[in-house]
Amino acid sequence: LREHAHQVFQTSRTEADLREHHAKLLGKRGELTNLLSTIRKYPADQRSAVGAGINALKHDVESMFEARLRGLAQSAKADELRQVPFDLGLPGRCQFERGHLHPIHQVKDELLSIFRSLGFVVASGPEVETEENNFTKLAFPPEHPATDMQDSFWVGPGVLLRTHTSNMQVREMTSPDLKLPLGVVSAGPVYRRDDDVTHSPMFHQIEGFLIDERVGMADLKGTLTAFAERLYGPGTPVRLRPSYFPFVEPGAEMDVGCVFCVRPDGGHDGCRVCKQTGWIEILGCGMIHPEVFRQCGIDGERYTGFAFGMGIERIAMLRYGIPDIRLMFENDLRFLSSF
Numbered sequence: 001l002r003e004h005a006h007q008v009f010q011t012s013r014t015e016a017d018l019r020e021h022h023a024k025l026l027g028k029r030g031e032l033t034n035l036l037s038t039i040r041k042y043p044a045d046q047r048s049a050v051g052a053g054i055n056a057l058k059h060d061v062e063s064m065f066e067a068r069l070r071g072l073a074q075s076a077k078a079d080e081l082r083q084v085p086f087d088l089g090l091p092g093r094c095q096f097e098r099g100h101l102h103p104i105h106q107v108k109d110e111l112l113s114i115f116r117s118l119g120f121v122v123a124s125g126p127e128v129e130t131e132e133n134n135f136t137k138l139a140f141p142p143e144h145p146a147t148d149m150q151d152s153f154w155v156g157p158g159v160l161l162r163t164h165t166s167n168m169q170v171r172e173m174t175s176p177d178l179k180l181p182l183g184v185v186s187a188g189p190v191y192r193r194d195d196d197v198t199h200s201p202m203f204h205q206i207e208g209f210l211i212d213e214r215v216g217m218a219d220l221k222g223t224l225t226a227f228a229e230r231l232y233g234p235g236t237p238v239r240l241r242p243s244y245f246p247f248v249e250p251g252a253e254m255d256v257g258c259v260f261c262v263r264p265d266g267g268h269d270g271c272r273v274c275k276q277t278g279w280i281e282i283l284g285c286g287m288i289h290p291e292v293f294r295q296c297g298i299d300g301e302r303y304t305g306f307a308f309g310m311g312i313e314r315i316a317m318l319r320y321g322i323p324d325i326r327l328m329f330e331n332d333l334r335f336l337s338s339f
């Protein structure tokens with residue numbers, strides 16, 4: 001019977017077939033079930049041995065049935081997979097557009113790579129900063145309007161969202177790993193209580209500074225001229241105008257020749273970007289103030305340095321002709337997908 005069961009199960013080609021054979025063997029009137037009723041015919045002392053034998057047989061037949069059932073299911077699955085033409089390389093039916101970096105990040109990466117190619121190393125720092133690193137060590141006088149509650153977002157006493165990336169000057173100069181000479185650039189978000197078409201409460205700056213013996217204004221101008229030429233093209237005119245920042249002396253702002261209204265005759269009639277002056281202000285800069293060196297524990301007799309900082313949105317707006325800074329933070333896909 002065991003062999004018979006094995007043979008009929010193995011030759012069953014479908015589940016229905018298999019179940020039919022199973023019923024014939026183990027169903028209510030199945031051959032094996034009938035066997036059980038023959039136990040009575042045996043002498044009493046043999047019945048339990050015969051019963052055990054029949055039960056073992058029943059168990060074996062059930063196992064054979066289960067195994068064949070699994071085998072049939074597996075080969076059914078394999079047949080199905082062979083029939084359905086699966087091509088994993090086929091392109092999907094819905095077309096996803098590829099994303100890209102936000103224009104601010106595109107410009108930021110470009111600015112950083114220009115300064116990297118000029119030999120500066122890239123550093124980064126936190127957006128939550130101490131008053132000391134953001135203002136005090138940068139020689140802001142205590143009554144300076146920027147330290148007022150109106151301009152800064154205070155997180156707690158003596159702690160604020162940094163208002164500029166100049167905090168990185170202090171962080172680098174007071175670092176235990178400081179090694180001079182040092183040339184650093186750093187970019188990231190900064191925060192101020194501003195809100196209009198050219199001023200956003202959160203915006204991005206890039207800061208750079210170089211500290212060495214005998215660094216002078218000529219090095220500053222040379223570096224920034226090389227930078228402007230790489231950003232806006234060879235021969236881009238630049239000029240420095242005197243200006244004031246508490247942490248530099250002398251301080252200056254740098255303008256580049258307006259790239260929007262350049263004409264062979266040099267006219268600027270009607271240009272709204274440079275307001276017909278022919279110049280566009282792009283950054284603040286100057287020689288690091290001896291007071292900053294003193295506060296940061298650097299020998300200002302031996303070392304000098306220059307520093308500069310600019311708004312990344314400003315550069316992006318000029319580059320792409322974006323009229324309103326707020327467009328850059330609204331995440332409107334019609335705007336973003338044009339970059």
Ligand code: FA5
Nearest residue numbers: 164166194199200203245284285307308309310311314
């Ligand atoms: C500074 O923040 C100085 N730390 C720059 C500096 C560094 C000077 C090193 C000297 C040496 P200022 O406040 O001017 O300077 O800001 C620099 C630039 O940030 C501005 O020219 C402008 O492009 C940009 N900016 C300022 N406020 C906003 C704002 N709310 N939204 C967008 N851009 C802004």
